[in-house]
Structure formats: C-alpha cells, structure tokens
Amino acid sequence: MTLITRETAGVFAIAPTPFDEDGAVDFDSLSRLVDFYESVGVAGLTLLGQLGEAPKLAHQESTRIVRHVLERTSLPIVVGVSASGYAAMAALTTEVMDAGAAGVMIAPPNTLRTDDQIVQYYEGAVHMIGDAVPFVIQDYPLSFSVVMTPSVIARIAVAVPNCVMLKHEDWPGLEKISTLRRLEGDGLLPRLSILCGNGGLFLDFEIERGADGAMTGYCFPELLVDIVEATAANRDSAHDLFDAHLPLLRYEQQPVIGLAVRKYIMKRRGLLASDAQRSPRPVLTDTTRAEIDYLLARLSRHDPRVELVK
C-alpha cells in the first residue's frame, strides 16, 4: 500500500463525483474518469473534497465511491475526511485506510479563530485517527474562514509528525510558499509536500516558488501536469501554455458555479455522461454555456488537446 509522504510531488486531481440525471452516483463515468486521469499522468487522486460534492453524499455512498476508485486504479488516493466531529472523522478514516487509501485530508472547522485553537484541533484529530495515518492540512481561508499563518502550520507539523502534506489554497499565497520553504531551511518546520489548489489560478508562479505540485480539479488536468513538469525546462513556454488556459481557468474558478462549469466541460470532453449535480446546485444558463463554448473554441487554437464532443 502506497502512502503519501513528505516528498510526494506532481498533480493530485480532485475528481468530481459523477451523478446521473436522477441524482444517483454514476459509477461508469467514475471509471472512465479514473482511466482518463491515469492516462494524462497525474500522480494521484483526491476524493470526497468539497468539489467532489462530499457533503451531499450519504455515508455509504462515500465509502462505496472510494472502494470503486481503489479497485480501478493503483494511483495513490487521498480522501477528504473532514467532519463536524472527531468520531465520524475517525470512523471514515479507518474505513478508507483499510480499503487502501494513501492518506486523508482534514480541513479546519470554521469555528476556529486563534492560533492555539487551530493547533489543538489538529492534535485532537490525530489523537482520534492515530499517528500512523499520513494526513494533509487543507489551508483554504476563503472557504473555511480559518487563517493559518506559516508559524501555525509549523506548530502543527512539529506537534503531529503524520502531518506530511499541505494543500495550499490561501490567497494571496505565493509568499506563504516561500516562507514555509524558508522555515524548512531554518529547521523550524519538517519538510512538507506542498500541493496547490485554487483551481490552479497561480500555479505558474507557485511551482517557481517551491511547491511540489497541484491538488485541484481544473477540467484540463493535462495543463496542470504540463506546468508542474515543464517549468524548470523553459520558463517562457510554460507561461505561454499557462496563459493560454488562463481565461478558461479563471472562468472555472468562480465560486458557486465553478463545479457546474467544470462538469459541463468534462461532459463535453466525453468524460461524464451527465453534468448533473446534487441539490442544492446552480444551473448554468444558455448564455453561460455559450461563454464557456467560446472560451473553449479560443483555447483550442492554442492547445490541440482541446477536442470536444459536439
């Protein structure tokens, strides 16, 4: 069984959960999606995050999805286990780790405010899930309203050694990466794998700042893989490629409707049979879909991989 480590690098694609028009989980599309991610060279997958519609799943559905993916692929799988309490978190963690997951991801509850509260929350979590399960801190203040300074992250990482990875989606976030790497250099922080989120909106510079990769769900994971791998080779061409995707990437990274945009494109790519979301969900208007189509058409002039189902 592969586990995530402090050295894990590359792209962990956050997989959406495919539903059919009636709201049932569409396991055929899920299989197709997993195969697709493997084919484009991602390093791993993340399941049951916010953008996997995890909160809309019943408990049994969540674990069935994880098992399905684990049977389909040998890629390492990180599973979101954030819950309103430690008991549910620990139960899900045990279940998915037994099934073969590579690690779990834990977001802070939005009631935390002070530095001490944040550190104590992660200490308490590890007390429950145990110190043998490698886990990822999800640092996403825009969504969770919890602000973690680099020194708080360092306190957590020192206190609980199975903290091996940071899903970084603070905004602004570039200096934070530099600061964390400097703390590591100064011996104040054990090395963490840093994978970046935020839809990839700053991935061009995040990699240059020292991030190990991306953990996000952009509808063209090929682009994320390219950026993570290509930067060192030729800075300008990496930015050229990134910039070609930026108009669409920005459009997809909107709150509220972002997942609907992503699923619409993945359906057009032939990956999902339906772009349905479970309720509550936004509905894309014809105008919105036309804007996406226009952005895709423009992108296809720069990136030949943009071939779409009619």
Place this chain on the structure above:
Amino acid sequence: MTLITRETAGVFAIAPTPFDEDGAVDFDSLSRLVDFYESVGVAGLTLLGQLGEAPKLAHQESTRIVRHVLERTSLPIVVGVSASGYAAMAALTTEVMDAGAAGVMIAPPNTLRTDDQIVQYYEGAVHMIGDAVPFVIQDYPLSFSVVMTPSVIARIAVAVPNCVMLKHEDWPGLEKISTLRRLEGDGLLPRLSILCGNGGLFLDFEIERGADGAMTGYCFPELLVDIVEATAANRDSAHDLFDAHLPLLRYEQQPVIGLAVRKYIMKRRGLLASDAQRSPRPVLTDTTRAEIDYLLARLSRHDPRVELVK
C-alpha cells in the same frame, strides 16, 4: 405514532448525551435521564441537538441513541437531523421516523445569507425528506450566523406545510414572538408551535408573549415546566420562581462551557454517572465548580427541589 403538530405545547427537554470516562455512550445514564424527564412532566424530548454533542457521534451511535430512547419512553421525540448535505439529512430522517420519532429539527447551514437562499434551503430539504414528516425550524443566529426575519419564516411556513414548529432562539427575541403571532392573526402565517431555547434566559416573558413552551436543556427542567404552566395563574409568583433560578440559569447559558456546567449539575443531581464530554471539550476548573456549587447552595434556599448528591 405521535407526531408533533402546530398545537404542540409544553417543554421539550434537550437531552445531553451521557458518556462514560472513556468516551463511550452510557446507556444506563440515558435511561435514567429519560425516566427523570418523564417524571417531571416534560411534554417531549429533543435528541441529537448541538448540546446533545450530535456532531461528535458516529452515524451508528446517533441512531442507536434514538432507538434506545424510543424504546424507553412514549414521549414524543424530536430528532436533530441537520447535516452538511441533503442526502445525509434524508437518510437520518427516514431512519428515525421509521423508528418512531415525532418529527425532525433542521438548522440552516451557516453559508446562507439572503432571504431567498434561506427559503430555498428549506424547500430543498423538504423535497428530500418528503412532505409527510413534520419538522422544526431552528432559528439560532448567534450560533449559525443565519438571520431569519419573521417574513422569511412566514415564507417557509407557507411554502412547505410540514413546517409546524419554530425553535426560537433569536436574541433579542421577544418582539419576534409578538410579530409572528400578529402575522398569524393577519392570516399571513399558518399557526406554528413556538418553543423557546437560549437556555430559558427569557422564558419568563416569552410565555407571556405567546410562546407555546420551551425547547432547551436547563439542568432543572422542573423550572421550565413550572414557568410554562404557571404564568397565567399568577404572574408574580412565576417571576419569583424564575428569578430564583436566573443566577444559575445565566451561568449555565454561557457559550463553550455551558454544556459542561449542565453535565456537572446533572451528575450532582444523580442523573449522570459521569459529566464527561467527548473531545474537543472544555474542562471545568476547581474554581468554576466551586462557583456552581455556591449558586446551587443559594438556589436551594428558594427551591426545595434542589437536592444534590454529595
């Protein structure tokens, strides 16, 4: 099977979840607690609310607690089914209603802001749990950051007829009760049962304003029953009794440590074998316990029912 209705009145005690020192659910104490609530004349019980430490329970524990109580008593039981998504809410609702619950309680997620978002959330919830399950709106802005005006409550009650009860714990809240009753008189709101929370801190006036009772967890539910029943008979003596409890009631109604205070007193009353809470939990210091003991001693001079285990 009894269901809650628009006419339900009296005290619905919010039962804490008893744990032993190792954090396991203590079903013996739970039985004793249920018998006690019956003996003091409550009209019903509420399980799996915030102060029942619901978020700290694993799914199977939650349903086992509900079944245990339903087997022990014929009192109507309201079950909190708030969840981060509709699928989990609907699954738990089906389970507890099948087991014999009298209704469910739904709190708004703290991401809701506008009037329309709130109304749509409850419409969506009823779409999932069905229109045959009577439910309670939990209106608790201090905890959930969601503010519901009387007109929003009216919109929900008109849109989804199985909304039959309001757990009212807005603060300030007295005028809100008067306004809701006036809207009912004007035909703009179907009658709702209004039961008040907030630990009972304003129960003396809430009943006078037209509330039908209380739904809260004060450690002396006898007082709540007295206030709900006695007010009409003799206003002054009802306030005298209420005022005697107010110093303690105020102390118990503190955020963060309130449940620990409640459990400590319930242990001293011989109802709970332990006052343990599941982590994360506050710990009462010796000074705090001494303050509670002092308040209990003072209260015992006014209310002879305050007899405690040494």
Place this chain on the structure above:
Amino acid sequence: MTLITRETAGVFAIAPTPFDEDGAVDFDSLSRLVDFYESVGVAGLTLLGQLGEAPKLAHQESTRIVRHVLERTSLPIVVGVSASGYAAMAALTTEVMDAGAAGVMIAPPNTLRTDDQIVQYYEGAVHMIGDAVPFVIQDYPLSFSVVMTPSVIARIAVAVPNCVMLKHEDWPGLEKISTLRRLEGDGLLPRLSILCGNGGLFLDFEIERGADGAMTGYCFPELLVDIVEATAANRDSAHDLFDAHLPLLRYEQQPVIGLAVRKYIMKRRGLLASDAQRSPRPVLTDTTRAEIDYLLARLSRHDPRVELVK
C-alpha cells in the same frame, strides 16, 4: 492631569450620548448625567464607546462632547478612539489627550484573525498614537469577531508598555480573568487593570476572580459600585443585591435593543430629557416598555434607590 494606570480600579461608567427628539446632542442632559455619575461614586467615565453611539457622531460632535464632559468633572475620562484607520485614530487621540482625557480605548478591527495580526495591529496603533498615551484594549469578541487569547494579550502588553488596562468582555470570561492574573503572577504579563463589561452580567463572580472593577453602562451604576466595593466584606449580601438586579440587567443586556432599554430607564430616572437615539435605531414597543416597567417595579421592592419619574 490624571492618567489611567495599571492600578486603576472601580467603576468606569460608559455614558450614553443624550440626544433630543430632533437628533441634536442634548448637552443639558449630558451635564446632568455627569453630575449623577459623580454623585454615585464612579471612579471614572468612558465616552464615545459603541453604546455612546460614537459611530453616529460627526467628528466635531465627538470632540465637543469630550470637551463638555472634561469641563464638567474632574473624574478621569477614557475616550474610545477606534477608527477604521490609524490616521483618524491618532488625530482624535491627540485632540482628546490635549483636552485632558485620562487615556484612550482601542478595539480591534473585525478583519483581524491570527494572533500575529492582532499583536501587529496594536503595535502599529501605538506607533501612531505614541507611547505616552495610556490605552485600554477592548476585548469584545461577540461584537468584533476578534478572539484574543490570554497569551496574545500578554504579547501586546509586553510589546507596548502603554497598554495599561483591559476592558474585558469576552464570554465566557471568568477563567480568562484567572488566567491573566496567573500570568501576571508568573511574570509573563505586566500587571493590567482589568475592568469588566458585558453590562455587568457576570460582575458578581468577575470581582471574585480578580477583576479591578467594571466598565459598562448598566442603568443603575449604583449597583456596579456596590458590587465592586462590597464583595470582600460579605459575599452573600453582595450576591443578594446583585441577584435582585439580575432580571433587569439581563433584559438591558440584550443586543440591538439594549441601549434603547437603558435610555428609557435613564429617562424614567430623570437623567435624560429624551430617550431618543440617532438612526438607525430600534424602537421600543408598548409591550417592551411595559415589561421594563414591570421589572423596575419588582426591583424597587429590593432596592430602595429605584425611584422613578412617573
């Protein structure tokens, strides 16, 4: 010129700003109010706090009010100078200190989240107002959404030595007082004067925990003075007196309408010519006023000082 110090004790009454029915500042009532506060033995006054409707005053009005009070009394005056930026804060501070104020009070802006942000904010403020002006930290999370741990307060007090007082209105807050006093005993925190707010809702125990007094605006400051002075002498009688006021105190301490309740009672006490507030303001209904009258009538049976204008 008297300045507040680390040893300042007693009651600092937070004075409401009297307006006439047209919304103009009523300086006659203000004079009467100041004389009244002196007569009941307060140790000082606080002007331009939230409950002084400071945000509703134009700049010139604010400073005119401060000057008026400083000319009327030799009591030490603390002035709230919280502003959206340092420049306005520094300008107001200079003006009121030159006029003879005893110190200023600074609340944290509600955008602060992390420990470091809070400490840096106060360091920046002192950089602007200078290190010769003694100031009060206002610690009021319910209103400002900024949570300051005891260790953050210690960091501020160590970093900027003109921090001499804490206005403590955290909730729950009793253990915080004990912790701060313990930090002082351990040499980790320079002594701070701790005056308590929250309308006095926990003043009975706050004094026992080591607070130096109260800084709040309860409509019977006589009670606050009694509690601060009497506790050591006879615990039971101090609590008896406090408990007699608690039903009214709780009623006045409601958010949104609390100041309207306070002004209504101060008008009934003959202190204010009008209970008008500047817009936006809540309006008390007849039912609310009748509830206050009822509480006053009940209180007058226990406290002979409750004599009211008809």
Place this chain on the structure above:
Amino acid sequence: MTLITRETAGVFAIAPTPFDEDGAVDFDSLSRLVDFYESVGVAGLTLLGQLGEAPKLAHQESTRIVRHVLERTSLPIVVGVSASGYAAMAALTTEVMDAGAAGVMIAPPNTLRTDDQIVQYYEGAVHMIGDAVPFVIQDYPLSFSVVMTPSVIARIAVAVPNCVMLKHEDWPGLEKISTLRRLEGDGLLPRLSILCGNGGLFLDFEIERGADGAMTGYCFPELLVDIVEATAANRDSAHDLFDAHLPLLRYEQQPVIGLAVRKYIMKRRGLLASDAQRSPRPVLTDTTRAEIDYLLARLSRHDPRVELVK
C-alpha cells in the same frame, strides 16, 4: 456641475492615493495621475474608495484630496462616503457635493444580514444625505460580507430614486448583470448604470452581458477603456487584448497585496513618485517584484503601451 446619471457609461478609474515615503499625501503625484487618467480617456474618477486607502486618511486629508482633484480636472468625480454612521456620511457628502463632486458611493456596513436590513440601511442613508445627491451602491460581498440579491437592489432603486448606479463586484457576477437588465426590461427596476469592479477580472464578458463600463483601478486603465469601447466592434480582438493583460490583471487582483502591486507598477510607469502605502500595509518582497517585472515584460510583447521607467 455634472452629476452621474442612470445613463453614465465608460470607465471610472479608482485612483490610488499617492503618499511620499514619510506617509504624507503627495499632491504632485496626484496631479500627474489625474492628468494621466484624462489622457487615456476615462469617463470619470472615483476617490476615497477602499483602494484609495480612504480609511487611513484623516478627515481633513480626505476633503483636501477631493478638492485638489476637482480643481485639476473637469471629469466627473464619484466620492466614497461610506462611514460607520450616517452623521459622518452626511457631513462628508455635503462637503464634497458642495465642492463639485458628481455623486457619492455608499457601501453597506458588514453587520447587515437580511434583505430588509439592507433596504432600510439605504433608505436611512438617503434620509440623511438627501434625495438630490445621486449615489452608487457598492455591491462587493467578498469584502463586506453583505449579499444583495437582484431583488434587493431593485427594492432599493425603487424606494430611493437617487440611486442611479451600481458598482457591481459580486463574484460570480455575470448572471447578476443579465438578471438586473431583465428586471429593467420587465419594468421591475428603474434603469441603473452598472459599472464593474473586481479589478476587471471578468470585464470581457461583463460588457457583453450589458454592463455600462468599469469602475476599478487596474494599473493599465487604457485596457479597461479599450474593452469597454471595443467589444461591439470585434469580439475576438477585444478578447485577444483582454487575454494579453489577464496574467497581470489576475496578479494585481490578489487581496491584501493588490494595491501594493498596483502602486509598484504605477511607479514604474512614472505616475507615482513613490509606491508607499500608509500602515498597516504589506511589503512586496524582491521575488514578488521580480514576478511583476516578468509579467510586465511578457505583456509588453502584446501591448506596445507597456513602456516603463527603469
């Protein structure tokens, strides 16, 4: 005196406030900035917004800045008058309108939650500033935490007819523009001028959706003017131009450090003598400045107007 109207269109540049290294307002740079904005064809200017560091200015500085600009240019000037109370808002409004401003902009205080509270706030504001001053609603939920639905905006616009413009910076926001225009078509909303903010991040599509222009502060206002004017003529070339700027625009639109990025570039453009901000302020690291320089170098290949001071 020109006033803004429901038909106002084009780009209103949000001007930063230039400071020298000691934190004093730099009026020479301000003059140069005003001349520059005129030269690139903006339709007007907005002063004293958040990104003009308005909260960091003392009252006299604010009005002196407004007067300075009004003397320098005949462009219509919108002035931000948001304040913590109506009295200060009204005083500033009178002052700047007397001096010749074209209108004022009012943001909702972050304590507002319900639809009714928002509408009442604007009604109260107009009661104080009068119904002869045309004003702009600033709809910026990410910064103010106040969410205004299209129907709430319609209620305000119907209730207070001097509401003539919406500064639209909701996110996501494209459908909101379409909905507002549809409400106008249906006669449910008087026509509003809609100018878009958010740094211009979606300006390409906002204009297509029916916005009248932009009100934002991007460091190349030339681009904003081009997009507002060019779209109808040739969609593809407008998007080509926009896309060339998007990598920089995204970088500048980061919270916290965005204004520092903008001032750095404006200094490099020779418009500001210094990029200093008043405290509290972020400081750009060498790495950050190098990233900006790289983005500028890349942009200069596409837009020949990107000529910079060394």
